[in-house]
Amino acid sequence: MDSQTAALSSVAALIEAVGRGSQAALKRLYELESKRLYGIALRIVRRPEIATDVLQETFLQIWQHAAAFSTERGAGAAWLTGIVRFRALDAVRKAGREVPSDDPALGDEALEPDVIEKIGASAEAEALRRCLKLLDQEQQRCILLAFVDGLSHSEVAERIKAPLGSVKSWIRRGLLSLRRCLEP
């Protein structure tokens, strides 16, 4: 087992322990995962005070629902990411979104063309990178903006100054190609 696999499985084991009611496991999970999850929230909501609320909500939800984890899902980190992203998207819908600032500390660095080289070296990341490279540039860019910055169809259209219909269609076709490429 390499160190990354060990780290992933320990996240899954901690979630299961939280599901059995261990507050110590939740604290350990916070120590291991809070910076990563806070970074994801901050990138989407862009305001530290809202990102902090999102992080609190995320850990409350983990506490209350960890018992559901092991039954349906394998990858613990992806499960946590799903929770923090949904909470952050919910917060953005309610509070409205701040316009991007130029402060890199708030996660506003632009997505660069070679950005998919930076998504890690795990087997999952390798597979995703290989499949993303098969997409048209527009498809790839729209999917990245939607996932990483949490932008809606219309926000993506505004950001890249493209018609809404084109953005919808690029994302749709991008997802179709990705699925064909990613499926075993």
Add this chain to the structure above:
Amino acid sequence: MIPENSEELHVLAGEYVLGVLDADDADEVAAALATNAELRRAVAFWEDHLHPLSSLAAAAEPPPATWQAIEARIRATAPKPVAQSFWNSLALWRWSTAGFAAAAAALALWIAVTPAPGPSFVAVLHPPQQDQASWVATAGRSGLVVRAVTAAAPPGDRAFELWAIAPGATRPRSLGVIPPGGELKLSPLPPDLRDGATLAISVEPLGGSPTQQPTGPVVFVGSVKAV
């Protein structure tokens, strides 16, 4: 409308996971997760496969007191997590904290128009992913009353069925089909109705679910609170 075609279903699930759907479509997906196993698998497929992209957001140190705030909130809420396989598997809970402000507003209105002695339990039901109060349930010694507060009707050949889950229970229990007028009264008080229970409304065939369990999407959900 959730597509049956597998390719279309995966596109919709992918759009849901990306977060690009508008609120109505996202609600529809969230509600359909309750009953559509293929949709659940498709959402899990995208969450797992797109997950490496989340590493593009730079990790950042949360404010120092955040863990203490989480601990305090855990102490103030549930004593410990309870395995509720049915509700947990619905993925409804991701949205279940929504609705609190709307709930408070609806409650204030309700209490203002209800003569003493007031109800001892209330629940405000909202669509799984929205905080729009849609139904108010009040319960006391005399029984349970559930009323629509916004116009909501099931599709033509379907009915709304009300379900209760007692705290710690793993399966919902039917409280009956809601008449077309949008008001259901039950007396005496069903035993599952107590603080911490969950009420939900699903879309079922006319006359109610044939299986004693929800068969259609859960379209409204809310928690029962003692008042």
